[in-house]
Amino acid sequence: MSSVTAVAPTRAALDETAAPWRRVPLLAIGGTVIGGIVLPLVLVRLDIGTYLITLLILFFIQAVVAQAWNLIMGYGGIYSFAQVALFAVGGWTSGVLVHSLGWNPFVAVLFSPVVAAIAALGIGLPTLRLRGVYVVLLTLAFHQLARVFTVTGPRFISGGGYGLVTVQTFSFGDNVIGDQRTVYLYYLAGFMFAIATFVIWRVIHSPLGVAVTALRDSETYGVSRGINQFRIRLLLFVISAFFTGLAGGYATHYNGGISTTIFDFPRIIDLLAMIVIGGWGTFGGPILGAGIVIGLDQYLVALGDYRELLLGLIIALIAVFAPQGLWPVVRGLYDKYLAPEAAPVHIEVSPTAPHDVEKEL
Amino acid sequence: MTLLVQAIWGGVLFGAVYGLMALGLTLVWGAVRFLNLAHGAIFTVGAYAAYWVVSSLNLPILIALPFGVLVAAGFSYLMHLGFIRPVLGKPGFDNSTLIATVGISIAVSAAAILIFNPEYKVVPAVVPGYTVISGVQITYQGVLVIAVSLALFALVFLFLTYTRQGMAIRAVSQQMEAASLMSIPVERTYGMVIAISGALAGLAGVLLSPFFFLNPNSGFNPMIQALIVTIFGGLGSIRGALVAGFVLGIFESFVEVYYGVAWAQPGVFVLIILMLILRPNGLFGIGEVRRL
Numbered sequence: 001m002s003s004v005t006a007v008a009p010t011r012a013a014l015d016e017t018a019a020p021w022r023r024v025p026l027l028a029i030g031g032t033v034i035g036g037i038v039l040p041l042v043l044v045r046l047d048i049g050t051y052l053i054t055l056l057i058l059f060f061i062q063a064v065v066a067q068a069w070n071l072i073m074g075y076g077g078i079y080s081f082a083q084v085a086l087f088a089v090g091g092w093t094s095g096v097l098v099h100s101l102g103w104n105p106f107v108a109v110l111f112s113p114v115v116a117a118i119a120a121l122g123i124g125l126p127t128l129r130l131r132g133v134y135v136v137l138l139t140l141a142f143h144q145l146a147r148v149f150t151v152t153g154p155r156f157i158s159g160g161g162y163g164l165v166t167v168q169t170f171s172f173g174d175n176v177i178g179d180q181r182t183v184y185l186y187y188l189a190g191f192m193f194a195i196a197t198f199v200i201w202r203v204i205h206s207p208l209g210v211a212v213t214a215l216r217d218s219e220t221y222g223v224s225r226g227i228n229q230f231r232i233r234l235l236l237f238v239i240s241a242f243f244t245g246l247a248g249g250y251a252t253h254y255n256g257g258i259s260t261t262i263f264d265f266p267r268i269i270d271l272l273a274m275i276v277i278g279g280w281g282t283f284g285g286p287i288l289g290a291g292i293v294i295g296l297d298q299y300l301v302a303l304g305d306y307r308e309l310l311l312g313l314i315i316a317l318i319a320v321f322a323p324q325g326l327w328p329v330v331r332g333l334y335d336k337y338l339a340p341e342a343a344p345v346h347i348e349v350s351p352t353a354p355h356d357v358e359k360e361l
Numbered sequence: 362m363t364l365l366v367q368a369i370w371g372g373v374l375f376g377a378v379y380g381l382m383a384l385g386l387t388l389v390w391g392a393v394r395f396l397n398l399a400h401g402a403i404f405t406v407g408a409y410a411a412y413w414v415v416s417s418l419n420l421p422i423l424i425a426l427p428f429g430v431l432v433a434a435g436f437s438y439l440m441h442l443g444f445i446r447p448v449l450g451k452p453g454f455d456n457s458t459l460i461a462t463v464g465i466s467i468a469v470s471a472a473a474i475l476i477f478n479p480e481y482k483v484v485p486a487v488v489p490g491y492t493v494i495s496g497v498q499i500t501y502q503g504v505l506v507i508a509v510s511l512a513l514f515a516l517v518f519l520f521l522t523y524t525r526q527g528m529a530i531r532a533v534s535q536q537m538e539a540a541s542l543m544s545i546p547v548e549r550t551y552g553m554v555i556a557i558s559g560a561l562a563g564l565a566g567v568l569l570s571p572f573f574f575l576n577p578n579s580g581f582n583p584m585i586q587a588l589i590v591t592i593f594g595g596l597g598s599i600r601g602a603l604v605a606g607f608v609l610g611i612f613e614s615f616v617e618v619y620y621g622v623a624w625a626q627p628g629v630f631v632l633i634i635l636m637l638i639l640r641p642n643g644l645f646g647i648g649e650v651r652r653l
Contacts, residue, residue: 079459126634130641132455133396133596137588138637141630144585152623265578269467276460305474312468319460320444323453 036190040183050179053186057254059294060189064196064247066274066286068240071200074281075209076236077216079132082123082139084267085146086241090116090248091258092150095164098253105170109249116245117238124237129230147263163259170253185254192250196243197287203239204283212236216281266308273311276318279327288327363496368618369611370494374503376610377510378569382587383594383602384510384517385561391597392534392554395458399440400562400587401580402466407433407563408570408579409473412484422485426567433563438556440465445555446548450537466580473577484570506568513561514603521599530554534597589633595643605644 039056043049065087072078090112097108127138150163172184203209211232214222223229252258270293278289293300300307318325382404389397411429414420444461448454486502493499521527532540533550541547565583573579590609594601609629616628636643 077456126638130637132459133390133588134592134637134641136396136398136459137585137592138634140585140588141633145627145630148623148626265467265470272460272463276464280456280460305471308471309468309475312464312466312471314464316444316461316464316468319457319464320448323457 033194036194037187040186044179044183050182053182055294057182057186057189059290060193061247061251061254062270062274062294063287063290064193065244066271066278066290067196067200068243068247069271070275070280070282070286071203072237072240073275074285075204075216076212076233076240078128078233078237079136080139080237081136081268082120082142083244083271084263085139085143086116086120086244087248087251088146088150088258088262089119090245091252091262092164092248093245094249095167095252095258099164099167105168105253109246109253112249112252113242113246116248117242119245120238120241121234124234128233128237143263147260150260150263163257163262164252165257165259167252167257169256189250189254192246196246199239200243201283203236208232208235269308269311269315273315275325276315277325279325280319280323282324282327282331284330285325285327288330289325292326364618366495366497368615370497370499370503371618372611372614373507373607374610375614376607377507378565378572378583378606379586379590379610380514380603380606381506381510381561381565381568382583383590383606384513384599385558385565386584386587387591387594387597387599387602388517388561389554389558390591391599392530393445393551394534395445395455397462397555397558398459398584399437399462399465399469400558401582401584402469403433403437403440403559403562404566404569404580404583405469405473405575405577406436406566407559408484408566408575409477409482410563411567412477412482412570412575415485416482422487422567426487426564429567430560430563433566434556434560437559437562438552440559441552441555445551449548449551470577470580477577479577482570482575484567484575486571487568502568502571509564509568510606513564514599517557517561518599526550526553586629589629593633593636593643595645598643598645601643601645 040049040053043052046052065083069080069083072080093115094105094108094112097103097111098105123139123142127135130138170185170188172181176184211222211227214225215227215229215232219229248258274289274293275286276289277292278287279285300310303310382400386397386400389395389400407429409429410432411422411425414425414428415422440462444465445458448457451457486500488501488505491498491500519527521531529540529545529550530553532543532545533547537547540550566580569583570579573583586609590602590605593609594603594605609632612632613625613629617625620628
């Protein structure tokens, strides 16, 4: 009889390697959040503090876009180059609502992720049944069409070819001006960044994320296990577009306008550099990359046109020789010195994970 | 009548141009299965090399043309050595090369700004002059481009069909492992294909720059058009690239002449989307859609 109790279903603890989200380092996350809240209050008292806060705001915006792109490029294996265009869709949505219809920016910005997600559905439905090259082409086509439309489209969109140059910025009441306003903008951006990061982290560690990585690493196996590839990729694409559009809407009201120069190459180059340098197909990579590229930007700008040359070469070299970027280095340091307990062997699936080479070559 | 002649002339010219660009792209795709997003950059490299010979050394364009082609071929061979060969046959090959070629094209256009400057350059036509047929200017350079494009299609086709190297390329593209067991040097074959494709892009660059002018990003649009043509005709199919080049060129030209320039690019995009829905493998592709 005693054997029955022994057999009775005491479910074994889920292997932590298989469920890394179970091992949440509360101290590290709590520390980061509190640090993020206190930081601007300290920085405002410094001389260059305001500048540093604006850099951080820029970092939040770019990190959201980079993470969203990484979600589909790195994890989903969808080679979409429509990221900047979706950012622009978000920006223009909110911009037009405020500029032409006189809405409050705080309300209008809520519509930009929705419209960007709808646009993503529009691109995704014909595109995502196809693979690799076709996705590259059709998303580039969407980018070009969006550019043409914003330059030559109706006047309330094109603003006469320059974009929307005077859009009302976020206002927090008449008393909140100067440094105080910058701090509020910082909190808003930080809040957006936190939500996007949390949702993307949850998506990656949800059944959806597992299905996506399974498809990326061995499509044949994933499909034969009953994963509906098209639906999964479409869902991922829409989630990614949602946050890209949100960042676009915020950026429009932060900068007080959105210009057609957003479609130029340097934007795509910066985003790509963030993803590739930080680590492609890793969770923290794009955040790290955004931090590096934005943090070094003032030094890079001093290089003039050498900046682009350098970034291009770095992207090419990292893509070929270290496809995981810098993230494994940071991750290793963290596990060694800061992790709460002896960390389980960390398996970060990446673009170098074995593909079924037979099918793809 | 003038409109009709203009539409047809423009269409045939565009078609030849697109075909010329798409030929190199489809060759690399067919043989190595890698999407060369640096194709536009190589186009620019060839054009700038020719421009440099003409403007700095004051030599005639007839000497600059082969120089530009050679530089473009050399550049793409170096790209193969540096960025393609290290990951050949490794897992993640397509990811790495896709991103690497984007990086290379960024670096090339930045280098072009540094060495020359962002202003528009004029590369002289190989054969200047024009004749007028019912009110439409027919430039001799245009006639040359059409002739060269057709001749190159024929040459590449003959090369692939009848020479030993051509057969090696086809063998490698069909079954890399089997080819290497037959002691075909796979890596060298890949290098050769990439260099040939670079030479074709460079030639296109030198010949087309008199029409479009030359600036550091001028390779981008021809590359997009070449991608469209390649997909429309069927990836990896040379016949497809030829036919699709003319079909799309003439379609675009008619839209441009009868509905306005603004509708040309959207029209082509709508056409390609319809094509992908109706016949995802392109005109002459066979089951390639599952690849990459």
